[in-house]
Amino acid sequence: MEQNTISKTQAQFAQDVKDGLMASPKHLSSKYIYNQKGDMLFERIMELSEYYLTECEFDILNKNKEQITALFLQNAASLNLVELGAGNGKKTKIILKQLLKTNREFRYVPIDISDNALAKLKNSLSLEFPNIKVIPKQGTYFNMLETIESSETIKNVILFLGSNIGNLTRDQAIIFLAKLAKGMHGNDMIFIGCDQKKNPQTILNAYNDPHGVTEAFNKNLLERINKDLNANFNLDNFIHWEVYDPESGTAKSYLVSKTAQRVTIESLDLEIDFKAWETIHTEISQKYDDAHIADLAQAAGLRILTQFSDDKNYFKNYILIK
Numbered sequence: 001m002e003q004n005t006i007s008k009t010q011a012q013f014a015q016d017v018k019d020g021l022m023a024s025p026k027h028l029s030s031k032y033i034y035n036q037k038g039d040m041l042f043e044r045i046m047e048l049s050e051y052y053l054t055e056c057e058f059d060i061l062n063k064n065k066e067q068i069t070a071l072f073l074q075n076a077a078s079l080n081l082v083e084l085g086a087g088n089g090k091k092t093k094i095i096l097k098q099l100l101k102t103n104r105e106f107r108y109v110p111i112d113i114s115d116n117a118l119a120k121l122k123n124s125l126s127l128e129f130p131n132i133k134v135i136p137k138q139g140t141y142f143n144m145l146e147t148i149e150s151s152e153t154i155k156n157v158i159l160f161l162g163s164n165i166g167n168l169t170r171d172q173a174i175i176f177l178a179k180l181a182k183g184m185h186g187n188d189m190i191f192i193g194c195d196q197k198k199n200p201q202t203i204l205n206a207y208n209d210p211h212g213v214t215e216a217f218n219k220n221l222l223e224r225i226n227k228d229l230n231a232n233f234n235l236d237n238f239i240h241w242e243v244y245d246p247e248s249g250t251a252k253s254y255l256v257s258k259t260a261q262r263v264t265i266e267s268l269d270l271e272i273d274f275k276a277w278e279t280i281h282t283e284i285s286q287k288y289d290d291a292h293i294a295d296l297a298q299a300a301g302l303r304i305l306t307q308f309s310d311d312k313n314y315f316k317n318y319i320l321i322k
């Protein structure tokens, strides 16, 4: 079964790479950055002072933990705290610690595609909080959400932190939220982190750090294609390029070919030609304001119950309900 899932993922990766590099303009999906090396590079990005998102959300949770957990526990005989894309759990631990203090019944259900990430998280939680009931679920978000019990007496609160929603296009984000909404009952909630529009320079700096970590993160797409699909991308022949449109709030990442070059992808039996300065679009990181979130929520059959922000209004966490 696991073997099947892996080969299915690999086959999808191969197909998406083929479609994306044969398209005009070329594109690749940022979801493929996250192999073991990509996860490690993202951890490093989250430590960068330029990448303000993590610290802002951490501050929001820390400053508002009593009020946030009180809302989570409202009308809940029993609570499932479900986290999509659990990561290292650093931010979630603030909430878990606060929930423990209340002596109320709850379970923490982290969902992640990575077995490795879940095992590490479970291990660190069992050392730090041995009394918390942790039910890790390895798989894709929606497959796993279907396996979670929901009833009149069990309230599900879905955490989707880190502005991960920003890596989806508008249509993808609405489909994603609408699918979550469909599975929600009664008092269920979504607690979602959304990076906000701000000085464009601050945003550009966050996605173009001078240490080259974001560059390596972006180029990990090519490195993964080299490794998994037997290709010969020369990473030095590409530059990482970031643009931000303050009107739409969309930050876009590209890899730009410095020269005319031909790349061979053996496993796909494919040769790809690049013109000098031709682009591969790799990621969007959408920045929001309240009207934008209200609009997405409404299109998905949801509404904003309340919101929390940091002192600079760089980042917000919204509670969405049906």
Ligand code: AVI
Residues within 6 Å of the ligand: 045, 053, 162, 163, 164, 165, 166, 167, 206, 207, 214, 217, 283, 284, 285
């Ligand atoms: C995971 N995601 C929310 C990050 C973001 O801010 O879009 C990924 C990232 N890309 C470059 N730096 C961080």
